[in-house]
Amino acid sequence: MTQTDLAAFLAHSVELESEARERYLELADAMRAHHNTEVADFFMRMAHESGLHLEEVAQIAAENALPDLKPWEFDWPGEESPETASYEAIHYRLSLRQAIQLALENELAAQAFYASFAQSSADATTAELAAQFAHEESQHAAQLSVMLKELPPDDAHHREDDDDPHMPE
Amino acid sequence: MNDVITFKAKDYKSGVKPIWCPGCGHFSVFNAVTKAMAGLGMNKDDTVLVSGIGCSSRLPAYVDSYGFHGVHGRGLAIAQGLKVARPELTVIAMGGDGDGFSIGGNHFMHACRRNVDITYVVMDNEVYGMTKGQASPTTPMDWDHSKLTPHGPGVRPFKPAALALAAGAPWIARAYSGNPNQMAHLLAQAIEFPGFSFLHVLSQCITFCPQQTDWKAIVNERQDAALEDEDEAARLFLHEDGFQTGLLYQRQRPTWPPEAAPPNDPDLTGGFRL
Amino acid sequence: MSLSIAITGAGGAGVISCGELLLQGWAREGGRGLLRKAFGPQIRGGESAALLKLTEHERYTAATSYDVLLALDWNNFSRFEDEIRLRPDSWIICEPDEDIPAAVLALEPRIARLPIAALAAQAHSDGRVNMIAVGVLGKLLGLSHTSLAGLAAQKLGHKPASYQQAATACIAEGQQYDLEITVDTPRREAGNRWYISGNQAAGLGALEAGVRFVAAYPITPASDVLEWMAGGLEKVGGNLVQAEDELAAINMTIGAAFGGVTAFTATSGPGLALMTESIGLAVASETPVTVFNVQRGGPSTGIPTKSEQSDLDIALHGLHGDAPHLVLAPLNIADCVYTTAWAVKLARHLQTPAIVLSDQFIGQSSAIVTEPRRCEVQLAAKRADDNDYLRYRLTEDGVSAVAAPGEPDRRFTADGLEHNEKGTPSASNADHQRQLDKRARKLTAFDYGSDWADLNGNGEVALLCFGSASAAVEEAAALLAQRGFTTRTIALRLLAPLPHDALHAALEGSSELVIVEQNHSAQLWRYLRGAMDFAQRLHSYAIAGPVPLSAELIAHYCEEVLAP
Numbered sequence A: 001m002t003q004t005d006l007a008a009f010l011a012h013s014v015e016l017e018s019e020a021r022e023r024y025l026e027l028a029d030a031m032r033a034h035h036n037t038e039v040a041d042f043f044m045r046m047a048h049e050s051g052l053h054l055e056e057v058a059q060i061a062a063e064n065a066l067p068d069l070k071p072w073e074f075d076w077p078g079e080e081s082p083e084t085a086s087y088e089a090i091h092y093r094l095s096l097r098q099a100i101q102l103a104l105e106n107e108l109a110a111q112a113f114y115a116s117f118a119q120s121s122a123d124a125t126t127a128e129l130a131a132q133f134a135h136e137e138s139q140h141a142a143q144l145s146v147m148l149k150e151l152p153p154d155d156a157h158h159r160e161d162d163d164d165p166h167m168p169e
Numbered sequence B: 001m002n003d004v005i006t007f008k009a010k011d012y013k014s015g016v017k018p019i020w021c022p023g024c025g026h027f028s029v030f031n032a033v034t035k036a037m038a039g040l041g042m043n044k045d046d047t048v049l050v051s052g053i054g055c056s057s058r059l060p061a062y063v064d065s066y067g068f069h070g071v072h073g074r075g076l077a078i079a080q081g082l083k084v085a086r087p088e089l090t091v092i093a094m095g096g097d098g099d100g101f102s103i104g105g106n107h108f109m110h111a112c113r114r115n116v117d118i119t120y121v122v123m124d125n126e127v128y129g130m131t132k133g134q135a136s137p138t139t140p141m142d143w144d145h146s147k148l149t150p151h152g153p154g155v156r157p158f159k160p161a162a163l164a165l166a167a168g169a170p171w172i173a174r175a176y177s178g179n180p181n182q183m184a185h186l187l188a189q190a191i192e193f194p195g196f197s198f199l200h201v202l203s204q205c206i207t208f209c210p211q212q213t214d215w216k217a218i219v220n221e222r223q224d225a226a227l228e229d230e231d232e233a234a235r236l237f238l239h240e241d242g243f244q245t246g247l248l249y250q251r252q253r254p255t256w257p258p259e260a261a262p263p264n265d266p267d268l269t270g271g272f273r274l
Numbered sequence C: 001m002s003l004s005i006a007i008t009g010a011g012g013a014g015v016i017s018c019g020e021l022l023l024q025g026w027a028r029e030g031g032r033g034l035l036r037k038a039f040g041p042q043i044r045g046g047e048s049a050a051l052l053k054l055t056e057h058e059r060y061t062a063a064t065s066y067d068v069l070l071a072l073d074w075n076n077f078s079r080f081e082d083e084i085r086l087r088p089d090s091w092i093i094c095e096p097d098e099d100i101p102a103a104v105l106a107l108e109p110r111i112a113r114l115p116i117a118a119l120a121a122q123a124h125s126d127g128r129v130n131m132i133a134v135g136v137l138g139k140l141l142g143l144s145h146t147s148l149a150g151l152a153a154q155k156l157g158h159k160p161a162s163y164q165q166a167a168t169a170c171i172a173e174g175q176q177y178d179l180e181i182t183v184d185t186p187r188r189e190a191g192n193r194w195y196i197s198g199n200q201a202a203g204l205g206a207l208e209a210g211v212r213f214v215a216a217y218p219i220t221p222a223s224d225v226l227e228w229m230a231g232g233l234e235k236v237g238g239n240l241v242q243a244e245d246e247l248a249a250i251n252m253t254i255g256a257a258f259g260g261v262t263a264f265t266a267t268s269g270p271g272l273a274l275m276t277e278s279i280g281l282a283v284a285s286e287t288p289v290t291v292f293n294v295q296r297g298g299p300s301t302g303i304p305t306k307s308e309q310s311d312l313d314i315a316l317h318g319l320h321g322d323a324p325h326l327v328l329a330p331l332n333i334a335d336c337v338y339t340t341a342w343a344v345k346l347a348r349h350l351q352t353p354a355i356v357l358s359d360q361f362i363g364q365s366s367a368i369v370t371e372p373r374r375c376e377v378q379l380a381a382k383r384a385d386d387n388d389y390l391r392y393r394l395t396e397d398g399v400s401a402v403a404a405p406g407e408p409d410r411r412f413t414a415d416g417l418e419h420n421e422k423g424t425p426s427a428s429n430a431d432h433q434r435q436l437d438k439r440a441r442k443l444t445a446f447d448y449g450s451d452w453a454d455l456n457g458n459g460e461v462a463l464l465c466f467g468s469a470s471a472a473v474e475e476a477a478a479l480l481a482q483r484g485f486t487t488r489t490i491a492l493r494l495l496a497p498l499p500h501d502a503l504h505a506a507l508e509g510s511s512e513l514v515i516v517e518q519n520h521s522a523q524l525w526r527y528l529r530g531a532m533d534f535a536q537r538l539h540s541y542a543i544a545g546p547v548p549l550s551a552e553l554i555a556h557y558c559e560e561v562l563a564p
Helices: A002-033 A037-062 A096-120 A126-151 B028-038 B057-062 B075-086 B097-103 B105-114 B160-167 B179-193 B210-218 B228-239 C016-027 C118-125 C129-141 C145-155 C162-178 C197-208 C224-234 C246-258 C268-286 C312-317 C335-350 C360-364 C429-444 C469-482 C500-509 C522-529 C550-560
Strands: B047-051 B064-067 B090-096 B119-124 B169-178 B197-202 B244-250 C002-008 C031-037 C048-056 C066-071 C086-094 C110-113 C193-197 C215-216 C239-242 C263-265 C289-295 C326-328 C354-359 C366-370 C414-415 C453-456 C461-465 C487-492 C494-496 C512-517 C537-542
Touching: A002 A096, A002 A126, A002 C354, A037 A096, A037 A126, A096 A126, A126 C145, B028 B057, B028 B119, B028 B179, B047 B057, B047 B210, B057 B064, B057 C414, B064 B075, B075 B090, B075 B105, B075 C215, B075 C239, B090 B097, B090 C366, B097 B105, B097 B119, B097 B160, B097 C335, B105 B160, B105 C246, B119 B179, B160 B169, B160 B228, B160 B244, B179 B197, B179 B210, B179 B244, B228 B244, B228 C335, B244 C118, B244 C494, C002 C016, C002 C129, C016 C031, C016 C048, C016 C129, C016 C145, C016 C193, C016 C366, C066 C129, C118 C129, C129 C145, C129 C162, C129 C312, C129 C487, C145 C162, C193 C197, C197 C224, C197 C263, C197 C289, C197 C335, C197 C360, C215 C224, C215 C246, C215 C453, C224 C263, C246 C263, C246 C268, C246 C289, C268 C289, C268 C312, C268 C414, C268 C461, C289 C335, C289 C360, C312 C326, C312 C354, C312 C494, C312 C522, C326 C335, C335 C354, C354 C360, C354 C500, C453 C469, C453 C500, C461 C469, C461 C522, C461 C550, C469 C487, C469 C512, C469 C550, C487 C500, C512 C522, C522 C537, C537 C550
Parallel strands: B047 B064, B047 B090, B064 C414, B090 B119, B119 B197, B169 B197, C002 C066, C066 C086, C086 C110, C215 C239, C215 C263, C263 C289, C289 C354, C326 C354, C461 C487, C461 C512, C512 C537
Antiparallel strands: B169 B244, C002 C048, C031 C048, C031 C366, C193 C366, C326 C494, C453 C487
16 A cells, blocks of 8 residues: 555656646747746746656656556546646736746645645655655745745736737638 | 656647637647547547637647648538548547537537547637637627627527437537546547547637636536436436536447448449440 | 430330430440430429430430430420420321420421320230330331340339339330331441440549549439449448538548548539538648539529539639639540549649539430540659658649658648648748649649640631530531531640640641630630630630530531631
């Protein structure tokens, strides 16, 4: 059971970090196409950080045989993996503050997910690793909180375009 | 690192950048398509995504498989022709509510009836996005945000699942863009189902229908097993609010075309010779 | 010489079967001939006519007048008056106590009374009048009872045995009846011949060229192409899908062709109109499909059962945008095999749609023809040999390498949106210009060889036509030759891309150019005038259907043009 605990935990960790990274990359591309450069750059930075974490997790995972879980077989607390920015939370005129706020929520969700593993796992290695990951996520969250504090408040929720939407086809 | 993250959804992305607005539900469908392909370990070379015209119909170009981006409303016809001609391929047709239920409505009915072994994903955001937000067959009758119908379309939206059932679709499911993992699972089942599988996706349009972000609070996942009885399914599809997700109806029946007898006579000219 | 026989009667009276049996019997004994069918609009009942023309050659035109008219009854005969012209020396065969229409009597034709119904009743309790007609006319043509009875048994094979017995008895009864008339019959000679309709020939050509997928939506007069192919595909393998409409039919065809399977659909004017948007998709996505269009009287529902060459405009110009594609036209019934096969092969090689313009006249007529010529040309699909695959790669000849799903390392998304070489949608000027040039170049740079037209003669007067008008034009040229005019004829098989240089060369040395076509607005004449400059004086002979083109009238027009 202990072995299974660790393998399952690592499989979830790899998926969590790689999904977070993929989603940030996708959102960064989309934001760049819509000229929201500030947010695009921020999402790129988040993708990079998730990438670093992914490498760390993957190195540990490489020493273990992980279960072959299909994308819908992971056991997440919500609908998607916790660090992944939800599609419907996004708007192309998203402000940097809103983007950071969103990322902060993602980091906190990831922290909570790892923390719950740390508390509930009977396997010492798993609990130790989970606690370590939770700590790392809380550090990220703290950095984002600092960034938020330094930002001036937004003047409007979703700013409107001056032109109507396009008619591409 | 590579060893543990092979067959990932991202490997099924072509690298072409989507044109969709950030916040568009179609990103989620794209995510689910690649996850379903990864989950099933699908061979990219043997998979074809076929679409019509519209925001959602841009999806095939974003997936690293074969694809066909056709004309408005005809994706299902292209997909069926392809599958009949090349039965060994996995064919997934897709498009929007305008494409599938309005201009392509006839093909939708007949695809349900014909039961060729393909999957059809309709990304329903209740609006024509590519032409600047006009009402579609699924738009609420009082939706007055389009200059084309400033007082709302004034026409009752139709119920895609009920129509599919009446036309004979043997597999009907609904997904929501807010839950790509559930959608990926449904899509995987749709692909594996032998016959015409119809996946109706509630896919929000952030630009023209921002109120659809409210869907998150309304959608509810079906807990019971899929219905097998047509009468029960008819009652469900006619009276539900349309926000129940999951596999709703499944009743397998023979696919078309049936197994053909082997060619029996290479001589075509015998009937003409005197 | 030729002998023309019209057999008319109420729909269901069996005149078509009568005509078929006579022509097949005639063919078995070395004869040549054509059977045209004319119908009223009713599904059952109404009126119908079997129009036989027995000849000594295979230049099959509709008869301009009839030597023999056998009327099983005179109901609604007036509807055929313009198509079944009679002369004072025509023989009218009809029931003794039926009134002959005044318009027929006015010609003072020769009349032979035949108690058809009485003979049928006398021959067999289940006797049929049309089999009496087979016997009487068979005797007139010198056909044997054994042969005709054998053919009738074959034809009625699926019906109860009493039908066959009745048919045999009636044919014998008819042959024994002494009508006391004689006709001159054309010479016959043994040969390797077929009995085939243009629509069957088109289906054969398509399957022989490798068509293995057909999408079908029923329409007159194209349905029998599709019906024949349904049976043909069971012999050679492949699929036929009955689509929900023509929009589905063309797109199913495109889907199958994208899958690398040679695909085909057949339709008529209204269906072609519905298909045009997606034929444009086949142009843009470079997907090879063949659309076989059996023309009928238009516009709109028009005259579905009768012939016209009035879909040239839509076939050439019906697609939106700059959409170069192939347009071909079979010249006669036998040529439906060759031209359809050629169209399929060209479309596949050049990765573009081909529209083939047949018509009701050659499509639904059956004829005795020398074994049709086959399209032997081998056109291999260009394949990629590198790993840097680009589906729409710009090449010197404009043709890019094809790939179909299932092939490793060739994945692409075909697109009707303008695209770059890879297939990725692009609205850039450079991509648009390059892809437009490429799609035009692949058609114009290709060497179509000598089959773009059939050429005969080198006279100063050129008669130019396309498709099925060719027989009437050849016949007119023969008449003109008898009257001392030397002509040359050019029957276009390839209409788009127009082979300008070859056409100029074919016209070299001529001074008058008569453009002959069966439509009201001179569509070919307008097309050619817009497409190239001519040194010749141009004359338009454009007559709408449904009456078939007449060689005599064409010749007469030419004589007037040439009159000093």
